């Protein structure tokens with residue numbers, strides 16, 4: 001039976017070192033080859049993706065070219081712009097790969113708004129890294145030029161700007177995504193975690209924030225009644241004692257076991273922890289749901305023999 005699968009693409013699926021459009025399109029062409037495996041397998045596919053590097057770079061470009069008559073756009077609009085650009089690259093790459101395999105689906109990007117709470121404490125505690133890494137010298141200059149911005153040191157790799165990252169409450173366009181899937185379309189949705197909006201009566205007001213794409217993908221998977229949430233990143237498995245001589249890959253793991261590992265601080269806060277938390281939330285909220293955390297390279301391995309970190313109740 002066809003499974004309904006939400007696949008969340010991690011940073012390495014889109015961007016390595018070269019931030020040019022050509023290089024990101026090339027990376028997504030490669031990614032598309034892997035994603036088509038699900039379609040060949042008969043599954044219904046919904047794709048989401050991150051935008052941390054891209055939205056940060058776009059905001060820098062906006063600021064650099066800003067004038068009174070051509071002002072820089074706010075973050076919610078910049079998130080929408082990255083949904084458009086990355087969605088275009090994904091549609092283009094996936095369409096070609098589908099044709100190459102004589103598969104008769106189409107791909108459509110949904111500009112997706114995601115409701116958050118005005119009272120989310122994230123608005124006063126920015127944590128989401130965006131854009132490039134800075135050296136100590138560069139960040140000192142950035143801090144002088146942009147006194148309202150927050151920069152943090154990122155795991156020994158340099159400094160990055162951080163922005164608020166509120167939790168998603170509701171994916172506004174989830175019914176559109178549902179309708180597209182039912183009509184043989186592969187939707188690209190909640191790109192960059194979705195455009196953060198708060199409800200003001202009938203009006204949805206944009207907010208300057210970047211939602212975590214793993215949490216937004218989880219919310220979408222819940223709302224469209226997906227069977228499986230697959231979070232693709234740079235590692236084949238989640239590990240305990242990660243990067244230590246006694247590291248151990250987790251293959252099949254329950255949410256109780258994962259909660260125990262969280263207590264032991266096994267997962268890094270800005271990277272693996274949100275993925276593990278999104279997996280737990282999805283499995284917890286739906287009977288028979290499963291979540292998978294693995295790498296792009298391992299999709300064939302996972303489809304062939306289930307080898308990945310598979311989270312169940």
Ligand SMILES: Nc1ncnc2c1ncn2[C@@H]1O[C@H](COP(=O)(O)OP(=O)(O)O)[C@@H](O)[C@H]1O
Nearest residue numbers: 010011233234235238239242266267268271272
């Ligand atoms: N316990 C862990 N097990 C596996 N990977 C971990 C763990 N803790 C931290 N990581 C790191 O988290 C990374 C995934 O997070 P990140 O790079 O932020 O994701 P994304 O692919 O969405 O951009 C992995 O590539 C790995 O380097």
Ligand SMILES: NC(=O)OP(=O)(O)O
Nearest residue numbers: 050051052192212213
């Ligand atoms: N929005 C978001 O979570 O982007 P990254 O996955 O690129 O950090």
